[in-house]
Structures are given as C-alpha cells and as structure tokens.
Amino acid sequence: MMMVIIIMNYKIGEVSKMFNISKEMLRYYEKKGVLHPKRINENNYRVYDEMDIFLLFEIVQYQAMNFHVADIAEMLSNNYMENYASYLEKYESSLRKEIAYKMILERHIHELTQRAQSARYNIGHYYFRKINHYKLISICHSQHEQYSRIAFDQETSQMLNSNNHMAFAESLCLFDENQENWYFGFDQQILSDLDIQYNRFKELKGGLCLCTTIDMGEIGSFSYESLSSIMKYVEENHYIINGEIRGVIVGRGYEDEMFRRIMEIQIPVEQ
Numbered sequence: 001m002m003m004v005i006i007i008m009n010y011k012i013g014e015v016s017k018m019f020n021i022s023k024e025m026l027r028y029y030e031k032k033g034v035l036h037p038k039r040i041n042e043n044n045y046r047v048y049d050e051m052d053i054f055l056l057f058e059i060v061q062y063q064a065m066n067f068h069v070a071d072i073a074e075m076l077s078n079n080y081m082e083n084y085a086s087y088l089e090k091y092e093s094s095l096r097k098e099i100a101y102k103m104i105l106e107r108h109i110h111e112l113t114q115r116a117q118s119a120r121y122n123i124g125h126y127y128f129r130k131i132n133h134y135k136l137i138s139i140c141h142s143q144h145e146q147y148s149r150i151a152f153d154q155e156t157s158q159m160l161n162s163n164n165h166m167a168f169a170e171s172l173c174l175f176d177e178n179q180e181n182w183y184f185g186f187d188q189q190i191l192s193d194l195d196i197q198y199n200r201f202k203e204l205k206g207g208l209c210l211c212t213t214i215d216m217g218e219i220g221s222f223s224y225e226s227l228s229s230i231m232k233y234v235e236e237n238h239y240i241i242n243g244e245i246r247g248v249i250v251g252r253g254y255e256d257e258m259f260r261r262i263m264e265i266q267i268p269v270e271q
C-alpha cells in the first residue's frame with residue numbers, strides 16, 4: 001500500500017504571525033537565498049512547506065546568536081556540516097571578545113558611577129585617592145576659558161572613533177599658572193586590556209593624590225585660581241607636590257536651568 005504524504009503549505013501572513021517576523025523580513029531572507037518558498041497559481045503567491053518552517057526555526061535561532069544573514073546563507077548553501085562547525089567556532093571567538101570588552105566597560109562604568117555618586121558630597125572636602133597611570137591625547141588649551149581651536153589629525157580621529165574607544169576617554173585638564181591644557185585621558189590598564197595601539201600618547205604618572213571636587217562655575221569663571229583653596233590646604237599641611245596637577249571632569253549638564261560642570265582636582269603629593 002502506497003503511503004500518501006500530505007504537505008501542509010503556509011501563506012506568508014501565517015508564517016509572519018507564527019514567528020512574529022515581518023513579511024518584509026521573510027522576503028529579505030528569500031532575497032538573500034536563506035529561504036526558498038514555492039510560488040503557486042497565476043498570482044505567484046509564496047507558500048512555505050514544513051521544511052521551510054523547520055529551516056526558519058533554525059534561521060531565527062542563528063540570528064538570535066547574532067549570525068549575519070549573509071553568513072547564514074553561506075552556511076546553508078553547501079557543505080553544511082563543515083560550514084556549520086566553522087561558523088560556530090568563528091562566532092564563539094567573536095563572543096569571547098565581546099564578553100571581554102563588556103567586562104572592561106563594566107569596570108570602567110563602575111568607576112564612573114562611584115565618582116558621580118560621591119561628587120556632590122565631596123565638593124569642598126579633601127580626600128586621598130590612588131590614581132592609575134594615564135595616557136593623554138591633546139584637545140586644546142585655554143586661559144580663563146578662552147579656548148584654542150580643537151582639531152585632530154586623521155590618525156588621532158580614527159583611533160578615537162573606532163571600536164568604541166571614546167567610551168573610555170575622560171576629559172582631563174593639566175594645570176600650570178599660565179594656562180589649562182585639555183586632554184582626552186585613557187587609563188593605561190584599559191589601553192593594555194583593549195590592546196589599543198597609538199604611539200603619540202602623552203604619559204601621565206599615577207600615584208597617591210590629594211583630591212577635592214569643585215563646581216567650575218559659570219562659563220568663563222574657571223581658571224588656575226579656582227585651585228586656590230586646595231593649594232592652600234597643601235601648603236598648610238606641608239605636602240610636597242610630586243607630579244602634574246590635574247582635573248578630571250566628573251560630568252557636564254544642566255541643573256536648575258544652569259549649565260553645571262563638576263571636576264575632581266587631583267594633586268600628586270607625598271608627606
């Protein structure tokens with residue numbers, strides 16, 4: 001007795017609802033050679049059989065793993081099992097790198113969070129903090145907030161704007177009595193962890209720093225004189241300054257309809 005196999009066909013609207021995928025995406029899969037629905041009658045309607053449905057389950061799974069559609073098409077087109085193992089290995093490696101990056105980013109955000117949470121309470125208070133070594137990229141300089149022109153060459157711009165490097169850049173100022181020198185600062189450990197290659201960094205040594213947090217005031221009111229209170233504290237306590245005085249921007253934004261700028265002053269000292 002001959003077995004009769006009944007093939008169930010599904011219209012594009014049914015498949016769209018089944019997978020919560022737009023009709024446009026189903027057509028895109030077809031265009032990229034991932035799915036091959038049949039066409040019926042004079043209207044050339046698409047229909048999907050059971051094998052199309054099962055294959056679509058796998059396609060959705062691959063996309064949930066962040067496989068690119070072009071890679072899925074290549075994987076399914078020929079030598080499937082060999083391609084499948086190869087692509088899984090490639091994406092596993094990519095995932096490891098992504099996880100490593102996000103762990104570094106999480107540590108950095110944790111540091112920024114702690115700094116932001118304590119900033120309001122640290123204004124006008126003095127405290128010691130161990131600061132890591134930093135590497136700097138020059139932005140501009142200023143005198144009483146009259147800023148020089150900001151410009152980067154192509155190599156610097158490419159480094160800053162590739163691979164989300166700017167997520168780790170901190171606005172940092174080095175002070176001297178004549179002007180403020182502004183930089184993007186990168187924690188040296190983060191640069192090492194991310195293997196960021198750039199040979200034109202300025203070095204900034206870390207170490208124990210006497211710190212305070214200041215409100216930089218209205219635009220135009222900030223200068224080296226804004227450090228007078230902490231410099232007096234250094235003198236009164238006979239601390240010896242043994243490095244470059246720097247300020248790190250904790251945050252910029254509006255509060256009570258005023259533009260606020262909060263900075264942590266860091267002075268390397270020894271007793």
